[in-house]
Amino acid sequence: QPESSSVCISDLEEYNNYTVLIRANNGASEGNVAVITVQTLSSAPNQPPQNLTVVSQNSTVIRVCFYPPPSDNQNGPLTLFNISYSGHPLDTLTQRMSVSVYPEVYPLTNMLCCNLTNLQEYNNYTIRVKAVNTNGDGPESVEVVGQTDEAAPSAPPQNFTAIGGENISLTWIPPPFIDQNGVLVDYFIEYFGIERDTHTRNTTIPSSQHYSVIFGLDEYTTYQFRIRASTLIGPGPFTQFTTIITQATPPSSPPIVVAISVINSTAFNITWRIADEDEHNG
Numbered sequence: 001q002p003e004s005s006s007v008c009i010s011d012l013e014e015y016n017n018y019t020v021l022i023r024a025n026n027g028a029s030e031g032n033v034a035v036i037t038v039q040t041l042s043s044a045p046n047q048p049p050q051n052l053t054v055v056s057q058n059s060t061v062i063r064v065c066f067y068p069p070p071s072d073n074q075n076g077p078l079t080l081f082n083i084s085y086s087g088h089p090l091d092t093l094t095q096r097m098s099v100s101v102y103p104e105v106y107p108l109t110n111m112l113c114c115n116l117t118n119l120q121e122y123n124n125y126t127i128r129v130k131a132v133n134t135n136g137d138g139p140e141s142v143e144v145v146g147q148t149d150e151a152a153p154s155a156p157p158q159n160f161t162a163i164g165g166e167n168i169s170l171t172w173i174p175p176p177f178i179d180q181n182g183v184l185v186d187y188f189i190e191y192f193g194i195e196r197d198t199h200t201r202n203t204t205i206p207s208s209q210h211y212s213v214i215f216g217l218d219e220y221t222t223y224q225f226r227i228r229a230s231t232l233i234g235p236g237p238f239t240q241f242t243t244i245i246t247q248a249t250p251p252s253s254p255p256i257v258v259a260i261s262v263i264n265s266t267a268f269n270i271t272w273r274i275a276d277e278d279e280h281n282g
Contacts, residue, residue, distance in 0.1 A: 015043070044138055045069050064127060081130065121149070149233075166247045186207050186229075189214075
């Protein structure tokens with residue numbers, strides 16, 4: 001039985017086809033050539049995806065686009081891409097979130113894109129992506145930061161308090177930071193009287209101010225107040241109504257004398273009525 005010969009050919013590229021030529025030589029002449037094709041085994045990608053870009057689509061969606069690793073560095077058919085991300089400063093995640101995706105492919109450019117959804121409004125996200133084949137994960141790309149758009153606040157101001165008197169002093173604190181969903185631009189206060197002065201009035205307060213004094217109210221009248229915050233996108237929800245009664249003051253008009261009748265030389269009778277109810281002030 002003829003002897004077998006072997007040789008190890010190393011330092012080849014992963015998942016690549018090689019053509020090998022084998023020819024026998026007996027010293028007198030060379031024989032025919034045996035031609036064989038060999039494919040090296042695949043391995044995990046050794047380069048990350050390229051040119052990662054992120055663009056906000058709205059207040060809860062960021063679109064992620066990238067190119068796959070160079071074909072020579074894919075080391076086998078790519079099966080999916082893994083996108084990892086974390087939010088700051090609003091998201092309270094203790095570890096990065098990740099999602100495995102099969103991105104949309106733009107045939108003319110070979111660009112791959114997908115959306116990250118259900119994100120926190122007006123928040124920064126650090127995003128990385130890596131390619132995956134049947135042998136495992138490749139290295140992660142460079143980190144890119146994206147920011148979701150603003151939205152209207154999702155919660156009202158907190159600790160809304162009214163202090164009574166002839167005028168009403170109102171105080172509050174902003175909505176929780178995670179519910180502001182953007183840069184607050186103002187507060188809108190709405191109020192009206194219940195028994196009288198029932199037309200609704202309002203006032204707008206700059207976002208830097210967390211108090212207001214309401215003047216020009218009727219005396220000894222029950223009023224209801226509520227407040228909401230706004231960003232440039234729009235207003236958030238109102239608080240519940242806060243109810244308070246303004247301070248009683250002396251009647252604004254004297255009693256009205258209706259009649260005087262003299263009874264005798266030492267007595268007379270006076271008849272009067274009190275002022276209208278809206279002038280009682282208490």
